[in-house]
Amino acid sequence: MSWPMPEGAVLGIFGKKPEPGKVKTRLAAEFGSDFAAEAHEAMLLDTLEAWGSDRFLAPGGRRVFVFAPGDAGPWFDPIVPGTLAMQPQSEGDLGARLRSFIEGEFAEGASRVVVIGSDSPTLDPSIVISAFLCLDQKDVVIGPSTDGGYYLIGCRMPVPSLFEGVAWGSAKVLGQTLDRLRGSGRSLAVLPPWYDVDTPDDWRLLGAHVRAMRLSGMDPALRRVEALLPRVLPEAEPR
Template sequence: MAWPMPDGAVLGIFGKRPEPGRVKTRLAAEFGDGFAAEAHEAMLLDTLDSWASDRFLAPGGRRVFVYAPADAGPWFDPIVPPSLAMQPQADGDLGARLRAFFAGEFEEGATRVVVIGSDSPTLDPSIVVSAFLCLEGKDVVLGPATDGGYYLIGCRPPVPAIFEGVDWGTPQVLSQTLDRLRGTGRSLAVLPPWYDVDAPDDWRLLGSHVRAMRASGLDPSLPRVEALLPRVLPGAAAR
């Protein structure tokens, strides 16, 4: 049953235009720039379709796709589901862009904001719902990623001072974020670990995970991802 987002709740989905050589560079090291861009696009669009629908979240609150680069709006306009608002990411590193998004939503009256990316297309929707519920009693919520970063971050106002002094894209991201949070007086909730898809072994895990879901009778609802899996993972055809 879909969870009704309350007024003041915002789900932000961060994503980039899939340009060969500019996305999923670690995946490209084994599979090539072209395939890496296709994989990035498949994960992004499947993620957007999932969260734009009412399967997981009932109407209410606000859902927004936060895209990069800033001039990519015309590319995304015809393919992003209309139930998602769209806005460009701010300038700067990931920390600056996240901080700007949270600050902007809070200025518009948001009371709880959760951000995910497109790198975890199998993410259990109950985890995202749990993040919003955690923010009823906690100031910050984090979803640790198995690569040392985080796949989800959420908070309630004001914006916590956790986005500076972080070495983005490294295994130290989560640890440094916790260091930044310490001493701020802001309370923390932690979600179960999940995996991002950045490297070839992550793509193999994704393929096995999707295949296992199919074998167990679950529909992953990732049609674009499933269509790509057999191209580089022999035997990954799930249907």
């Protein structure tokens, strides 16, 4: 049964146009830039399809795909589910773009904002729902990722200091964000750790995770990702 988002709740999904050489460069180091772009596209579109449907979330609240680069709207228009609003990311580093989106949503009347990316396609939907529920009691919610960053961040009011002076793309992101939070005086809820898919080993983990879900009788609902897995992971061939 899908969960009804509270009035004023916003789910933002950040994603980039899948251009070879501009996305998943660490994945490309082993598998090539064309495959890396295909993998990025598969994860992004599977993520948008999942959160744009009523499988996890009932109608209500606001769901928005926040895309980059700013001129990629025409490319995304025909493939993004109509249930998702669309808007371009602002300029600047990831912190500036997150801050701009979150502050913009609160300026438009949001009561809580949760942001995820497209790099964690197996992310348990109950974790995202828990993030919204945590914001009933806490000011900020964070989902730590196994690479030292975070796969989710949410707030019930703007906390601009969270996004300042952070070494984005490094293993220091989570620790530095917590340092900024400590100085803000805001309260924190922490979600279970999860993994992003950025490196060849992450892709192997994703393949094994999807295979395990299938073997256990679960449908991962990642049709594009599953179609790509055997291209570089022969063990992922259906048996």
